[in-house]
Amino acid sequence: MSIEVNGVSKLYGAQKALDKVSFNIDNGSIIGFLGPNGAGKSTMMKIISCYIPQSSGSVSVCGFDVNESPLEVRSRLGYLPENNPLYPEMYVREYLEFVAGIHHIKNVRSRVEQMIDLVGLSLERNKKIGALSKGYKQRVGLAQAMIHEPDVLILDEPTTGLDPNQIVEIRNLIKTIGKEKTVMLSTHIMQEVEAICDRVIIINKGVIVANDNAKNLKSYQHSQVVKVEFDKVVAVNLLTTISGVSDVKKIGDNIWLLGSNADMDIRPKIIEFATANQLNVLTIQKDEQKLEDIFKKLTSG
Numbered sequence: 001m002s003i004e005v006n007g008v009s010k011l012y013g014a015q016k017a018l019d020k021v022s023f024n025i026d027n028g029s030i031i032g033f034l035g036p037n038g039a040g041k042s043t044m045m046k047i048i049s050c051y052i053p054q055s056s057g058s059v060s061v062c063g064f065d066v067n068e069s070p071l072e073v074r075s076r077l078g079y080l081p082e083n084n085p086l087y088p089e090m091y092v093r094e095y096l097e098f099v100a101g102i103h104h105i106k107n108v109r110s111r112v113e114q115m116i117d118l119v120g121l122s123l124e125r126n127k128k129i130g131a132l133s134k135g136y137k138q139r140v141g142l143a144q145a146m147i148h149e150p151d152v153l154i155l156d157e158p159t160t161g162l163d164p165n166q167i168v169e170i171r172n173l174i175k176t177i178g179k180e181k182t183v184m185l186s187t188h189i190m191q192e193v194e195a196i197c198d199r200v201i202i203i204n205k206g207v208i209v210a211n212d213n214a215k216n217l218k219s220y221q222h223s224q225v226v227k228v229e230f231d232k233v234v235a236v237n238l239l240t241t242i243s244g245v246s247d248v249k250k251i252g253d254n255i256w257l258l259g260s261n262a263d264m265d266i267r268p269k270i271i272e273f274a275t276a277n278q279l280n281v282l283t284i285q286k287d288e289q290k291l292e293d294i295f296k297k298l299t300s301g
């Protein structure tokens with residue numbers, strides 16, 4: 001197990017940032033760690049990374065307790081915080097050699113060149129960090145987080161402020177990294193989670209409210225939602241008689257969202273219902289529930 005979190009709470013005075021949080025992350029997986037602002041994401045990541053202590057509970061990384069063996073944890077973990085802390089006056093190669101020296105890496109120049117190639121900094125290697133675009137600065141941050149070959153990577157909002165092209169580039173880089181390492185990724189971009197994460201953990205007000213893969217999360221409320229428009233007014237109580245329909249919501253004139261937990265497609269049943277009740281179906285569309293909708297339902301109120 002790469003990361004084990006058991007009953008972790010964190011207090012800031014009377015304010016409880018984390019409340020008995022528990023989860024495990026297996027080796028070689030990419031985990032999306034989601035939550036609204038102030039939910040406790042960064043606090044949890046800082047505890048895992050040995051930056052701050054928890055108030056209670058236990059955390060271990062690769063079998064080492066973060067309080068009892070912080071140096072062992074740090075040697076096995078790479079961390080890219082939300083505000084990428086770089087030295088803008090240093091050159092890319094110079095900075096990475098400096099970081100490699102901190103980690104007592106042998107063959108520093110060789111390892112720096114490997115990282116420059118891996119994260120796509122070859123054309124920027126001789127530039128000052130302050131002269132780089134934000135996308136390339138994020139690549140430098142990823143390189144410093146990985147230069148000591150950690151088993152676990154903690155990435156806090158790695159694509160914040162990037163343009164769409166840069167987001168795709170960093171996303172692809174994370175997917176490549178995730179083939180060999182365990183990655184814990186905090187982000188607000190749901191498409192990013194669906195594209196690269198094996199599992200999703202959602203935290204709200206310091207409490208874990210979901211821990212599952214994206215496909216299963218989408219079925220938390222309904223496995224399918226069908227949008228249908230009839231040519232006439234139809235009573236709600238009639239719509240609930242359609243086989244497989246478990247939820248009915250009106251969204252416009254004679255336009256309805258029909259939710260279902262059934263495994264079968266309910267559209268044929270809707271057509272049968274319309275025929276039996278002398279209704280014409282003007283439009284009918286099966287909508288897949290979005291991860292963003294699930295996130296909103298789990299973290300609102």
